[in-house]
Amino acid sequence: MAPRELKDREHRLLELVGLRLSHLGFTPELRRQRFVRNVSAGKHLVHLSFIEHPDDFDTTVDIGLRLDSVEAQIKELRGPEGKMTIGAELGNLSVVKGQRRYRVTRDTALESVATEVASAVRGEAEPIFSKYTDMREVMDALIKEDPLALILSPLRDRRWAVTLAIASQLKDRGAFDRAIATQTQSPMKSQSPTPEVFERFRDNVRHVSGW
Numbered sequence: 110m111a112p113r114e115l116k117d118r119e120h121r122l123l124e125l126v127g128l129r130l131s132h133l134g135f136t137p138e139l140r141r142q143r144f145v146r147n148v149s150a151g152k153h154l155v156h157l158s159f160i161e162h163p164d165d166f167d168t169t170v171d172i173g174l175r176l177d178s179v180e181a182q183i184k185e186l187r188g189p190e191g192k193m194t195i196g197a198e199l200g201n202l203s204v205v206k207g208q209r210r211y212r213v214t215r216d217t218a219l220e221s222v223a224t225e226v227a228s229a230v231r232g233e234a235e236p237i238f239s240k241y242t243d244m245r246e247v248m249d250a251l252i253k254e255d256p257l258a259l260i261l262s263p264l265r266d267r268r269w270a271v272t273l274a275i276a277s278q279l280k281d282r283g284a285f286d287r288a289i290a291t292q293t294q295s296p297m298k299s300q301s302p303t304p305e306v307f308e309r310f311r312d313n314v315r316h317v318s319g320w
Contacts, residue, residue, distance in 0.1 A: 110164050110215050118213060119159050119166065125223035130155060130230060151175040153238045154193060155230055160210070165217075167210040170199040170226055172234045174241050182274040183267070185306060194271060195247060195261040202260065203233055248275040252288050254295055265297050266307040273311055277318045285320060 110118075120139065127137030127144060135144035135155060143156040154173040159166050173196030180194060200209030209229075211222050240246050251258045251272045262268035269292050276285035289311075 114215070115161060115166060118219065122168065122213065122219050122223060123157060125219055126157065126226050129223055129227035133231065133235070148242060150242050150244070151177040151180070151194070153242075154196070155234065157226070165212060165214040167212055168222065168226070169208060169210055170229060170234075172196060172199055172202075172230075172237065174238060174247075176242075176244055176247065176275075178278060179244065179247075179271055179274050182278070183270045183310065185310060195241060195251075197260045199229060199234055202237060244275045245279060248272055248279070248281075248284060248288075252284065252291060254291050254297075265295075266304060270307055270310055273314050277314045280318070282318075282320055285315075285318070 123137070123139045123142060127135070127139065130144045131137070133146070135146045135153075137144050141156075142158070143154055146153040152173075152175040154175070156171040156173065158169045158171060160169070173193030175192070176194045180192060198208055200207055203209070211225060213219070213222055241250070247261075248271075251262055251268050258268060262271060269288070272288045273285060276282075276288060
């Protein structure tokens with residue numbers, strides 16, 4: 110498949126997925142290969158990634174969820190604007206864990222692939238969006254520091270900051286103390302070049318909350 114044909118088919122697939130996801134309230138942002146839905150708590154996002162080969166390409170589906178109040182509180186740790194609070198490749202959140210790829214060749218019917226992608230969003234992503242739009246569910250998932258927590262939020266300092274921010278917003282001193290205890294005992298090292306930024310954030314949350 111020539112490079113131009115490859116790009117054309119990728120673009121067409123994005124258009125077809127966008128048409129199907131529009132029925133779920135998502136707005137396409139094709140240049141960014143994503144579809145966004147605004148909700149009262151923030152945003153839901155579906156993103157397509159393309160893995161290109163000489164004669165075909167694979168597509169994966171990533172999802173993300175942004176909680177605006179949490180992102181506002183952790184802005185010093187946030188990084189690029191528009192950061193999602195949690196997110197993952199959809200296959201890694203399914204019952205059978207592992208990256209899921211949709212193969213597209215010159216002969217593949219793009220309508221069928223688009224329908225498969227939309228069905229995965231409807232059947233698998235929507236329950237995740239529904240669950241984790243509740244910030245307590247996000248906190249309860251991340252505070253465990255288990256494999257699911259690392260899938261949802263791989264960067265340690267950011268994951269820990271989200272947990273503390275939600276505990277403070279919920280005024281849940283017990284959850285805050287559990288999070289601190291878990292973080293203190295964790296063998297994981299900071300992946301941030303400035304771990305002191307997280308430490309300052311943690312101490313500030315404790316001070317402002319009166320804990």
